[in-house]
Amino acid sequence: MLKSLFNWKVLLNLVVAIGVFVGLVWLTFRWLEYHTNHGQEIPVPNIVNKSVQEAIKILDDSGLDYEVDSFKYDPKYRPFQVLQVYPAPGSRVKDGRAIQLKVNPRTWARVEVPDVINKYSGLAFQRLEQVGLKVGDTIFEPSIQKDAVLRILYKGTAVKPKTKLPRFSVVDVVIGSGPLRNITIPNVVGLTVKEARAVIARSMFEVGLVEHEDGSKDESDIIYYQDPAAGDVRDQGMQMDLWASKRTPAELRAKIEELNSIYRMKVDTGLPPIQYQEMPVYQEQTDVPPPPSTTPKRETPTPSAEVQKTNTQKPAAKTTTSSVNDPSKPKTPSSTTTGTNTANKPAATTQKPSEKPKAKKIVVE
Structure with a gap:
């Protein structure tokens, strides 16, 4: 077996296989160098602060590709001015490498209109200012949604939420001022x-219950009854109930009379009008002392000291008179009578306590 391994034919085949393998590897690397331009690098030119048109022309002359992306708008720089470059200027890249350019846009980026419809006006104003929109005129329109945003206008045209507008654009806001009062109900x-x-929508009312006679929902059915009745006065936003049928109102007279008995109240005008009288206001009586009596109270006089003194002196005066008179002469009737009357009239003295009795003068011859 060892002899077969060292046979010249086996060794030749082995050398040939190694040579083929090395050749394939060399050819592969040469192809990669040619395809990737290995060893051929181009320096990135300094195009910062140049306009985007000038930067593109320089990159084309250098054999480099480019990708332009808008940067956040900065009013301190010119519109379409190159602010950043990647890779950085001075770096060496291969031919055909794409260079990324950050360019200052012409103006602010567009912003979306926030969804503030039917929202409270105070919150809507804050939301609009947060996204970069300015509120111009505030227009009030009659609506049951008081102080709610009804529409947003841009240059007089209503815009929907999520519509993109230039930043710092001025928009007008339509706000509900509350429902109108005393609107006449239309006849439908x-x-x-x-x-x-x-017709109901134009009159600023809402459609309430719609009852079809046959139970269908055909919009071509004829209205033969409505509530409230035509000519009544209601506030904006009130609902109107409708009864519809394929037959005419003349054919449904019995049904109309039945509905009138339910929804139309009859007022009896033959009764006399009710008169209202104001009740006197009740005042709580306080304790009042009774008025003094006009009849003079009869008082019993008390004898004064002078009367008592006079009464005590009267017997002495009588004794003196009797002793002075001459016994030979008869007593004068006047003196006797006077003395008797004086002694027998105590009541007169008590009735006039304030008068002092006068002393009787007796003449002695």
Whole structure:
């Protein structure tokens, strides 16, 4: 077996196989060098702060490709000015390498209109300012959605949410001012359901219950009854209920009378009007002292000291008179009467306590 390994034919085949393998490896590396331009590098030119047109022309002359990307707008630089380059200027790259350019855009990037429809106006204004939009005019429009954003206008045209606008654009906001009062109900009897919807919407009301006689939902059915009735006054946004049928209102007179008995109240005007009277306001009485009596109270006089003194002095005066008189002469009737009257009239003295009795003068001859 060893002799067969060292046979010249085997050795020749082995050498040939090794040579073929080495040749294939050499050819592969040569092909790669040719295909990848190995050893051929080009320096990246300095194109920072140049305009994008000049930078593209320089890269084309150098045999380099390019990719242009907009950078965040900076008002300190010129529009379409190259701000960054990758790889950095001075780096060596192979021929055909793509160079990335960061360019200052012409203006601010567009922003999306936020979805603030039917939102409170105060929050909507803050959201618009956060994305970079400015609020111009505020327009108030009658609507049941008071203080809510109804539409957003850009140059007089309504824009939908997520519409892209230039940054710092001025938009007008339409806000609901509340419902209108005392609007006349339109007459939709005799119209189709589709036509009635349009009339109700123009009159700023809403369609409520729509009852079809046959249970279908055909918009071509004729309206034969409505509630509230035509001519009534309601506020904006109130609902109107409709009854529709394929027959005419004249053919549904019995049904209409039945609905009138339910939805139309009859007021009896023959009764006298109700009169309202104001009730007197009740005031709580406080304790009031009774008025003083006008009849003078009769008081019992008390004898004064002078009366008592006079009464005590009267017997002395009588004694003196009797002692002074002459016994030979008879007593004068006046003196006796006077003395008697004076002694027998205590009531008169008590009735006039303030008058002092006068002393009687007796003449002695």
